[in-house]
Amino acid sequence: xxxxxxxxxxxxxxxxxxxxxxxxxxxxxxxxxxxxxxxxxxxxxxxxxxxxxxxxxxxxxxxxxxxxxxxxxxxxxxxxxxxxxxxxxxxxxxxxxxxxxxxxxxxxxxxxxxxxxxxxxxxxxxxxxxxxxxxxxxxxxxxxxxxxxxxxxxxxxxxxxxxxxxxxxxxxxxxxxxxxxxxxxxxxxxxxxxxxxxxxxxxxxxxxxxxxxxxxxxxxxxxxxxxxxxxxxxxxxxxxxxxxxxxxxxxxxxxxxxxxxxxxxxxxxxxxxxxxxxxxxxxxxxxxxxxxxxxxxxxxx
Amino acid sequence: xxxxxxxxxxxxxxxxxxxxxxxxxxxxxxxxxxxxxxxxxxxxxxxxxxxxxxxxxxxxxxxxxxxxxxxxxxxxxxxxxxxxxxxxxxxxxxxxxxxxxxxxxxxxxxxxxxxxxxxxxxxxxxxxxxxxxxxxxxxxxxxxxxxxxxxxxxxxxxxxxxxxxxxxxxxxxxxxxxxxxxxxxxxxxxxxxxxxxxxxxxxxxxxxxxxxxxxxxxxxxxxxxxxxxxxxxxxxxxxxxxxxxxxxxxxxxxxxxxxxxxxxxxxxxxxxxxxxxxxxxxxxxxxxxxxxxxxxxxxxxxxxxxxxxxxxxxxxxxxxxxxxxxxxxxxxxxxxxxxxxxxxxxxxxxxxxxxxxxxxxxxxxxxxxxxxxxxxxxxxxxxxxxxxxxxxxxxxxxxxxxxxxxxxxxxxxxxxxxxxxxxxxxxxxxxxxxxxxxx
Numbered sequence: 188x189x190x191x192x193x194x195x196x197x198x199x200x201x202x203x204x205x206x207x208x209x210x211x212x213x214x215x216x217x218x219x220x221x222x223x224x225x226x227x228x229x230x231x232x233x234x235x236x237x238x239x240x241x242x243x244x245x246x247x248x249x250x251x252x253x254x255x256x257x258x259x260x261x262x263x264x265x266x267x268x269x270x271x272x273x274x275x276x277x278x279x280x281x282x283x284x285x286x287x288x289x290x291x292x293x294x295x296x297x298x299x300x301x302x303x304x305x306x307x308x309x310x311x312x313x314x315x316x317x318x319x320x321x322x323x324x325x326x327x328x329x330x331x332x333x334x335x336x337x338x339x340x341x342x343x344x345x346x347x348x349x350x351x352x353x354x355x356x357x358x359x360x361x362x363x364x365x366x367x368x369x370x371x372x373x374x375x376x377x378x379x380x381x382x383x384x385x386x387x388x389x390x391x392x393x394x395x396x397x398x399x400x401x402x403x404x405x406x407x408x409x410x411x412x413x414x415x416x417x418x419x420x421x422x423x424x425x426x427x428x429x430x431x432x433x434x435x436x437x438x439x440x441x442x443x444x445x446x447x448x449x450x451x452x453x454x455x456x457x458x459x460x461x462x463x464x465x466x467x468x469x470x471x472x473x474x475x476x477x478x479x480x481x482x483x484x485x486x487x488x
Numbered sequence: 489x490x491x492x493x494x495x496x497x498x499x500x501x502x503x504x505x506x507x508x509x510x511x512x513x514x515x516x517x518x519x520x521x522x523x524x525x526x527x528x529x530x531x532x533x534x535x536x537x538x539x540x541x542x543x544x545x546x547x548x549x550x551x552x553x554x555x556x557x558x559x560x561x562x563x564x565x566x567x568x569x570x571x572x573x574x575x576x577x578x579x580x581x582x583x584x585x586x587x588x589x590x591x592x593x594x595x596x597x598x599x600x601x602x603x604x605x606x607x608x609x610x611x612x613x614x615x616x617x618x619x620x621x622x623x624x625x626x627x628x629x630x631x632x633x634x635x636x637x638x639x640x641x642x643x644x645x646x647x648x649x650x651x652x653x654x655x656x657x658x659x660x661x662x663x664x665x666x667x668x669x670x671x672x673x674x675x676x677x678x679x680x681x682x683x684x685x686x687x688x689x690x691x692x693x694x695x696x697x698x699x700x701x702x703x704x705x706x707x708x709x710x711x712x713x714x715x716x717x718x719x720x721x722x723x724x725x726x727x728x729x730x731x732x733x734x735x736x737x738x739x740x741x742x743x744x745x746x747x748x749x750x751x752x753x754x755x756x757x758x759x760x761x762x763x764x765x766x767x768x769x770x771x772x773x774x775x776x777x778x779x780x781x782x783x784x785x786x787x788x789x790x791x792x793x794x795x796x797x798x799x800x801x802x803x804x805x806x807x808x809x810x811x812x813x814x815x816x817x818x819x820x821x822x823x824x825x826x827x828x829x830x831x832x833x834x835x836x837x838x839x840x841x842x843x844x845x846x847x848x849x850x851x852x853x854x855x856x857x858x859x860x861x862x863x864x865x866x867x868x869x870x871x872x873x874x875x876x877x878x879x880x881x882x883x884x885x886x887x888x889x890x891x892x893x894x895x896x897x898x899x900x901x902x903x904x905x906x907x908x909x910x911x912x913x914x915x916x917x918x919x920x921x922x923x924x925x926x927x
Contacts, residue, residue: 234927236595236927237569237572237573238568238569238572238573238592238595238597239572239573239595239596239597240573321734322734323732323733323734324732324734324746324749324751325749340733341732341733341734342733343733343734343736343737344734345734345736345737346682346683346733346734346735346736346737346905347733347736347905348906431684431737432683432684432685433684434683434684434685434736434737434901435682435683435684435736435737435901435905435906436684436898436901436902436905436906437684437898447566448893450566450569451565451566451569451570451892452565452566452889452892452893452894453889453892453893453924454569454889456573
């Protein structure tokens, strides 16, 4: 049974005004989120030659082939290794650096500014610098290690396994840990000082104060950082592509690189879209956790 | 308040008037044609030569403006794929390998080039120079803007002398022996590429042919699993110990730099080595020379990799006539010679009249290395690539995708770096190439 329409003309006009006001947002949302999303799903049902965008309907065949390919599973494993490896380092480095920069150091302001440098520098520039550092013939890292007798022969940082994945993870951690520093530092500054004073009176040392006060206070912000960075690292493309191109073999080929290879090296846009849709589904898990976490937080308030 | 004088209605009227005025210049300047020119070749000297050609062309055709945009050997495929699919194509593209052009033409993405070749002068090209650009329909999909001999063996006579090597290696055994003799602490034997990139695929294809093998049969059946490929894999594996550790990630730039800097005793590259050595490392410049790359035995003819740097015009260009004018103008002697002199020996002339032109020969590097340049010109003229493996082979329009997808580079990495079983790796590679070919 429908409810009788009891709204006054003025209320109806306000309701209409509301729709009109929100319409631009909805339109932009549809244009930049909904359309590409459905377009990717639609394309994944076709076999399409990228340059001409001509193709034929193949239904779910792309997905069937995708799950049968070992390259997909290897790339997924690489993506997880990269994401977990670089994220762990980012968090450890970021929290440690934030704790240092929270102290009363005389160069604190300068250090806080400089620490952001890796995050702000262009990925292309960062990769060029690191490739130069890693170079087997002229790289400073090999030169230093040979000079101090750590190694007799230049180390192949980017062309052999597992060195390549380790190098990529290290560069990723260097590039993105400042984001963790910023977020953690902001939260550290809001932890009430009396908590530490009370702990000191109770005889708690620095380590006990970190684990009993600082870490619990940081937990919420760390959850958000981990989820956001996990999403961003999962879909990282440029840094890995420019450093190793996914090699040697496919030992550093992550899912975004596989999508790129399908779309532009093999010119199979339909298959590339299928990979992208699967990636999106995996990332959806992170998104759901993120939404649940932030909603729980809002509700608890 | 002062700003209240601007009412909403007045603002809207002003905006509409602005939009109307903004629409006018489109008609007013519709006479001017803007051409976009893409190329992966863009050293500073080449850019200067292009700028000269653009200005000279503009002086002849004031209504046509040309803008040069650089792409890269590793990046042109995705950039062009995106350009074709979006319809935002360059009007003219130069220096891409012939097999890429054939692939685009087969998919209807390129304008036939016969009239441009006629405008340049078909008889002026070296005999057979345009065969590699003849498409299945009998028309030409592009033409060569130059030739290149990309897998020349570069040697340093000073190091050969020190190592008591009296002749340039002609066979793999001789090359291996020479590399072993010349390798010292700080100098490696060779900068062969083992990276997961197009250079490894292209260079290793040369090694397959250097052992009498092939990737495709003449009628384009996948046949990479042959004795030649196995011999090439074995030799490539043996050469690993003479290459720098980082060669596992080498592409064209790193390989070139390794030889020119003196980090390796031999090199594998085009004639760009000459200008780079002269400018960047004069100490070795007077000692360098080149030869066709060694092969399994002297019974096998040298197989020179020529990517046949091309000129073509995308079919979606809105300025085809102007693009064709400019394409033909690129071969005008004054500008063309400047372009060739920008990297002497790297891009070699395709027109006989240019090669015989005293202005072309009047170059310090071409004079100083006349034997090497002549050898490269001959080797390139009889050269091949994956799209044109031999004179008996049909044109392979899938070669570009095979190179870009990298199954041949993967094969090298699996067998040489990973120590995988050759049978299994070759079987997988055959399957991967067959999948690419079947689409």
